[in-house]
Amino acid sequence: MTIHKEGYGIITVFFLILAAIDALIYFTAGSGLLLNSFLVVTIVFFLLIVSFFRVPKRIPVVGDNLIIAPADGTVVVIEETEELEYFKDRRLQVSIFMSPLNVHINWYPVQGLVKYVKHHSGLFLKAWLPKSSTENERTTIVIEKDEKITVLMRQIAGALARRIVSYSVEGEKVDQSKQEGFIKFGSRVDLYLPLGTKIDVKLRQKVTGSQTIIGRFSD
Template structure:
């Protein structure tokens, strides 16, 4: 199963592969060169397909937990000052996605979208300390009865050149469903109320829509 954001890329990649395979038979006489070109083209198509994969994950919604919004490695767990929306201290969890991770963003909790804003910006490497404030990014705040307001931020990386965000203010969203897509290496920061129980550790591998990153007891 592939994400709808990859439809154009997959179509163009498939056409390109078919053309190269067809023309290489007629235009390249040297056997090993022809095979090399064909293998490289097929590998490129495989990379495109794996990047846009969208594995189905059945989620049973639970108001007392927050699920990882993306696949990747937990790279930050700390108390920070969140200056865009809350303007106070929050618990931050950051998940870094490499180019080989699934890049679908999922809603980590159900609730009402209170805030959704796109920020143009730089393309620093996603793990850079200033990436959260200076890179291209989107900020989304969801409110639910258990946790109150929770903010998550999609952050473009050095290679990412497009962030897709489906959240719009006033929407009711459901935990685990499709919230958007980020192309290539990138990061998602989650800002939680102080006192929230964190269920992951640094360097843990998170699975979007599956891994419980926080609970409210």
């Protein structure tokens, strides 16, 4: 299993802490049931941490007229709404909730030119709440696909997520289904699409980042 670079530091820190706890128990209580119990708990916990930063082997799905899922998770919002940060008009919002068990890499849903990147400090409300999109810690990325189509992608921290990583740089051309960033420990990704976009997913549907087709731009 490949480990994402964003996990190297955290995995090392947790390994040292858990090893120190097990060593302390060994030197204070000796070998026995207590030590064995703690060994099982620490090993399972460590494997969960490692699993969180796993990098799956996937062949990216691409298509000029397609919107590809930017994250693994569950679709929790499909609705027309007002986007107030960048477009300041009506857009079609599709939101994907990522549980701590999901892969937490984010991918570009379309190819194009990065027009806008902005990180916002904020709260750490539960990521499935509607107001988390505007009140939580978040990073907004706007990608201009062509002269007619521009897509906004927003990485949102959740109750457990405390760090959003975005590799986006304004003025950079990006490829569809390539890695855009990483959100650590449970979160959400919003897409704001042009009205008239045909949506291929349904509420509560499980989607796979860089694989599932979210929708198609209208002709």
